Amino acid sequence: MKVLVIGSGGREHAIVKQFKKAASVEQVYVAPGNDGMKDDAIIVPIAQSSFDELINFAITEGIALTFVGPEQPLTEGIVDAFEEVGLRIFGPRQNAAKIEGSKAFAKELMKKYTIPTAAYATFSQVEEAVAYIKQQGAPIVVKADGLAAGKGVIVAMSEQEAIEAVEDMIGNQRFGDSSSRVVIEEFLDGEEFSFMSFVHAGQIYPMVIAQDHKRAYEGDKGPNTGGMGAYSPVPQISQQVIDEAFETIVKPTVAAMDSEGTPFTGILYAGLILTAKGPKVIEFNARFGDPEAQVVLQRMESDFGLFMDALMSNVKFDLKWSEQAVLGVVIASEGYPVKVENGHALPDLTNLSTTHELFHAGTKASAEGFVGNGGRVLLVTSTGDNLKEAQEKVYAGLQQSSWEHFFFRKDIGWRTLTTVK
Ligand code: AMP
């Protein structure tokens, strides 16, 4: 079968590679993709928001399955548009993508169905939000209601910081419409992990878990980003906790979406935190995590095309995962996540790509090789019998090149491992 992947980041590169590996998949297309995916897929120069053009392409090319990577087209209704003309597409409809698109919706859902999460309140007036912050005290967390590319969350250690975040988001419209409403929540302390599942018509296939590093700098310091590196498995989270999270969070959430009349199909991403009172939800996403997809999908041993076909046909499938450990480090442009300059040359990636798995995100081809074209540029991963081995391999590879104008965290995996110098 022919498969079309929608999106252009490292996550989509991982989805592309996984389909390419599948014997059941004859050809992978990606729209709009990026230059770094050329060896793995046919690049289709159609924007992810041009639904009509994408639909025409899928019909003309005889695409058997379209797989949507990013949240933006999902919240804009790409699945509804494809389904209307009878095309097979994997992802939530617009009314189900709200679980990611509106934090207020997700919080209300969890409250109604007693799914464990932080206590919260929602505001669209600065004065009321400030009064609430003063009443609750710090630490406290301020979140833009809508999409903000992973940057709309401020974990405020002081009341002042929280108040400034509210003034910036509501008052200065820091994220436009996305922050005209904010959710203010209780600060939760504990180990975070990403628990993603394939969901279709009430069937749930949980994936192996991963941990992302969301802060820009070493030691989990600095501003929140889309994610600076990830690894899987996460040994500090026991199977018992994963099973508990599946029973108390994933299953009831899928059932809740059914009860609400907005059944969920797609990747349900539960961003969880293991508190003293058990796992609680930090956020839901309606798609794969980036960079979690890049490490988790490498552990999938089954044919991805056959699995997707079985899932969408409601046929039982024995989905298999490897015992191997995978660890990935993001190469970002200097200045990310605040302000970056595009066009700087990356080192020659030829050698690195023979020893490591590379996932292109913000890269562009030039006459002299790849140049940076965005905040997160590349994810470099290694596989090993354990995380330590995978971590050593990644950093040994990265040390072979000079990364002027770019930076990467030197401590990905530190919550499990001592940092490799
Ligand atoms: P989010 O975009 O909602 O995943 O938030 C980004 C990051 O902010 C999370 O990965 C956490 O590290 C942190 N965070 C979000 N909500 C909370 C909370 N209620 N308590 C503590 N940290 C949080």
Ligand code: GLY
């Ligand atoms: N890595 C976190 C996310 O994709 O939202």
